[in-house]
Amino acid sequence: MTSTLGFAILAVLARGERTGYDLAAAMRRPVGYFWTAGHSQIHAELQKLRAAGLVGFETERGPGPQDKKVYHLTAEGLAELREWVTEPPRARPERDELVLKTFASWLAEPGLLRRMFADQLAMHEERLAAYEREEAAIGEPPPPGDPRFGNYATLRCGLGYERHRAEWCRWMLAQLSSA
Amino acid sequence: MTSTLGFAILAVLARGERTGYDLAAAMRRPVGYFWTAGHSQIHAELQKLRAAGLVGFETERGPGPQDKKVYHLTAEGLAELREWVTEPPRARPERDELVLKTFASWLAEPGLLRRMFADQLAMHEERLAAYEREEAAIGEPPPPGDPRFGNYATLRCGLGYERHRAEWCRWMLAQLSSA
DNA sequence: CTGGGCATGTAAGACGTTACATGATTCC
DNA sequence: GGAATCATGTAACGTCTTACATGCCCAG
16 A cells, blocks of 8 residues: 555665655655655655554654654565565656647747747756766766666666657757748 | 646647547547546536636537536637746656666566566557557648647657657666676 | 446545744854 | 754645446447
8 A cells, every 4th residue: 555655765765764854855856856745745654654564763852842753664664665666667647738738839829939948948958967967977887786776777767858858849949940 | 726737628628619528538548648637627627617717618418417518718718728838837746656666676686677677668669659650640740830730749759758768678678687 | 238438427535735833953 | 143954743725536426328
């Protein structure tokens, strides 16, 4: 019954113990590139994971009214995570607002449309440059089995995605200009 | 206050009047490639759109206990849709289960991982072949301003996406085999 | 006479976002 | 003195999925 968010949390915890706050930070970057959650969702999910025996925590006196809780994976948590990793992903419905706008683009003023796609192209090129810097910083591809392989492989996916998106935006701009 | 689903409905209605049932069918194919909704969501949204004056309907005696309602865009609906089309899309958080699994893939058994990616690759290649057949069936790219341009441009995006995904799966399989 | 397509709707629950609420410490 | 960071949680609301509920007509 563990949700995908639950597995996202387990996946971060598999790399080392964290507080809920740390997990929320990880969900922004780097996990946020493919899964996100706010801190309120994370604290609630941690309670469910603990009820299911997949994580545990030690309390420390922390800042603020409540105790600080440092969470860690349990043996059951690790086993569930391992099993989940190689199960085929459940297909989520696609939801892409830009493509939906494109579907309706025959109604739009060409000038405004061109500007929207030019802005999108600039955004993707910026991200692409940032990802390429990250890739260069890693250097040697880590071997599978190394936790850093996960980071590298997901970065590779992002790189390919941004290139595909940028290319499509350029194609759209060409279509819009030729007419 | 109109939701993205609302605009998806308006975008379909801009091509001609439809019943809620027809809209649900369109949300499966072709709109389902980039936005989806079940019929229950669609009927609820149509009531909101009508309250906002963006759509209207004529009733006909239909099968079943309720009357059949044929919806159409109002002038206000068309104006709102036109405005929305060229506004920058609100960034939705990425949620990609396969990439999340990849992030945790350093924990997995290599054989099972390879099978998962081989299955994914096969799926993307199948979709790619289907999209290529659709592309061939269209032939000449329609000009922007033609409703069919929307279909063609979104198909183009899907084609690029499937190619990128398939290539990434092949790269993953190569990484997993070399080790 | 049964199953599928046409056609509409309600309700319960899961999931996600945003805002509210508290409070110590550190840096400017 | 004020803002940012660390740290936890609740509440309200909106979106989405799934199940429930009805009932005609047509094809096999």
